């Protein structure tokens with residue numbers, strides 16, 4: 001009992017299916033695949049560490065050579081716990097967080113404040129792999145700090 005109408009509808013359904021399939025293939029090869037190859041897969045626990053951020057304070061008076069500046073100055077942070085590091089400038093002078101040597105995290109990209117961190121402002125960076133970065137302040141190069149990023153043993 002197949003009427004012309006139902007076979008017509010079947011044909012349209014088949015065409016719609018083919019269009020849908022080819023759209024999926026185009027999406028997969030031109031968007032999904034390059035995206036997934038470009039960004040390494042990072043575990044949720046590293047992307048959303050237990051602590052919202054690990055604070056490094058640029059303390060009042062940091063601009064003066066000989067004073068404490070980045071505090072703590074050489075912390076070790078742990079992936080999944082404290083790997084999101086936030087520098088807060090509590091001094092009354094603008095400072096930077098500038099790497100001694102260019103460093104790029106595979107997920108987060110280039111490390112370093114994009115410009116100066118004004119008094120009261122902050123700069124955050126999510127580390128997703130073990131590393132050690134040495135950094136300084138561009139306008140006041142005697143200000144130096146480092147961060148070690150290690151795997152958590154838990």
Ligand SMILES: [Cu+2]
Nearest residue numbers: 095096137140
């Ligand atoms: Cu400075």
